[in-house]
Amino acid sequence: MSADLSDILAAKRILVCVGPGGVGKTTTAAALSLEAARRGRKTLVLTIDPAKRLANSLGLDELGHDIQQVPAELINGEGELHAMMLDQKKAFDEIVSRYASDPEAVKRIMANPVYSQISGSLAGSLEYAAMAKVDELDRESDYDLIVVDTPPTAHALDFLDAPQKLTNAIDSPAIEWFRNMRQGGRGRGVIGRTGAYVLKRLSKFTGSKFLDDLSIFFTEFNDILGGFKQRAEETFDLLRQDKVGFVLVASPEAMAVRESLFFFQRLSKASMPFAGFVVNRVHANRPSALSTDQLAAAIKDLPKVAELEYQPTSVRIAAEDMLASHAELQILAEADEQQIKRLRDAAGADATVVRVPFFREDIHSIAGLGRLSEYLAPRR
Ligand SMILES: Nc1ncnc2c1ncn2[C@@H]1O[C@H](COP(=O)(O)OP(=O)(O)O)[C@@H](O)[C@H]1O
Numbered sequence: 001m002s003a004d005l006s007d008i009l010a011a012k013r014i015l016v017c018v019g020p021g022g023v024g025k026t027t028t029a030a031a032l033s034l035e036a037a038r039r040g041r042k043t044l045v046l047t048i049d050p051a052k053r054l055a056n057s058l059g060l061d062e063l064g065h066d067i068q069q070v071p072a073e074l075i076n077g078e079g080e081l082h083a084m085m086l087d088q089k090k091a092f093d094e095i096v097s098r099y100a101s102d103p104e105a106v107k108r109i110m111a112n113p114v115y116s117q118i119s120g121s122l123a124g125s126l127e128y129a130a131m132a133k134v135d136e137l138d139r140e141s142d143y144d145l146i147v148v149d150t151p152p153t154a155h156a157l158d159f160l161d162a163p164q165k166l167t168n169a170i171d172s173p174a175i176e177w178f179r180n181m182r183q184g185g186r187g188r189g190v191i192g193r194t195g196a197y198v199l200k201r202l203s204k205f206t207g208s209k210f211l212d213d214l215s216i217f218f219t220e221f222n223d224i225l226g227g228f229k230q231r232a233e234e235t236f237d238l239l240r241q242d243k244v245g246f247v248l249v250a251s252p253e254a255m256a257v258r259e260s261l262f263f264f265q266r267l268s269k270a271s272m273p274f275a276g277f278v279v280n281r282v283h284a285n286r287p288s289a290l291s292t293d294q295l296a297a298a299i300k301d302l303p304k305v306a307e308l309e310y311q312p313t314s315v316r317i318a319a320e321d322m323l324a325s326h327a328e329l330q331i332l333a334e335a336d337e338q339q340i341k342r343l344r345d346a347a348g349a350d351a352t353v354v355r356v357p358f359f360r361e362d363i364h365s366i367a368g369l370g371r372l373s374e375y376l377a378p379r380r
Pocket residue numbers: 019020021022023024025026027028051152280281356357358359360361362363364
């Protein structure tokens with residue numbers, strides 16, 4: 001593997017940025033896609049939760065579920081950059097439309113109040129919607145590269161577990177019970193009769209309309225579920241292909257690194273292609289052998305300091321303070337290096353591990369994304 005992500009940016013069709021919340025997935029996805037466009041590829045970034053200022057800086061004030069092209073003058077290169085922000089509800093609607101038996105069934109499901117609740121709140125549904133969208137784009141779009149940002153889950157692994165979680169949730173005994181209940185006496189004997197009884201009691205509290213909606217929904221949704229499962233399996237297959245690369249984003253903190261390592265192992269178990277680690281917000285490692293005297297002499301010689309004619313002791317105190325601060329930063333940098341070493345030890349000496357420094361400011365501009373790219377995929 002190479003020292004940075006340049007080769008991957010040129011060779012892959014789908015890049016998935018994964019990592020725990022807040023480490024810089026969205027920023028990394030935006031920077032990689034911008035750089036790919038600058039290098040001539042027709043690129044789409046599928047983002048989940050871009051900061052408003054980041055979307056604004058890409059000229060995408062109203063970023064939504066519809067794909068928009070980033071103004072060409074911002075790209076300043078041969079390719080194109082397109083962007084969309086996944087709308088979970090709309091992505092779900094698309095899946096339902098695709099798998100429902102007929103247009104009337106689509107209408108009925110979408111009009112059912114239970115659907116609007118459930119499509120937004122089932123465990124793993126955002127992750128599932130994102131993956132299904134990637135699968136659809138892979139089949140039906142002509143982008144050279146699709147860069148995928150992933151939802152801000154507490155654990156990066158949730159992303160791969162999402163389809164299973166979702167099907168488990170829909171297959172849960174409680175929901176099965178509702179489904180059976182509706183079939184009343186028809187061959188379901190005890191469940192049917194108990195169901196009818198419980199339904200009658202429950203409807204006293206909730207109103208029978210709600211329970212009706214619920215059981216109709218789960219009966220009708222059962223057909224769609226087959227489609228959901230099929231989609232999940234197909235997406236899982238897609239994510240194993242060579243044209244895909246997982247970019248594991250982490251910060252150099254022990255927790256984030258541990259999670260990245262879990263995910264790395266999970267990828268190799270599932271035979272999914274690992275592209276590289278991005279360790280974001282790394283403290284600069286700049287060991288210094290300067291003595292206080294040497295530093296004091298250097299400070300004293302600075303023209304601006306010389307003008308002020310400080311006492312030698314004042315300059316010396318300043319030099320001592322500076323060295324103490326530097327030593328503290330160096331401790332942080334060395335701690336970061338130790339964490340990065342854990343990634344190396346796990347992934348092998350030739351695995352791609354990119355370090356991105358801690359920038360003074362948040363990255364909310366095209367220029368900021370460009371600066372990030374210089375670390376992710378430097379121009380050679
Ligand atoms: N290397 C960095 N230096 C400084 N700020 C950063 C850096 N990387 C990301 N940020 C900022 O950190 C915040 C969180 O980044 P984001 O990409 O949204 O994380 P995630 O998508 O993983 O939750 C954003 O405000 C972003 O601008």
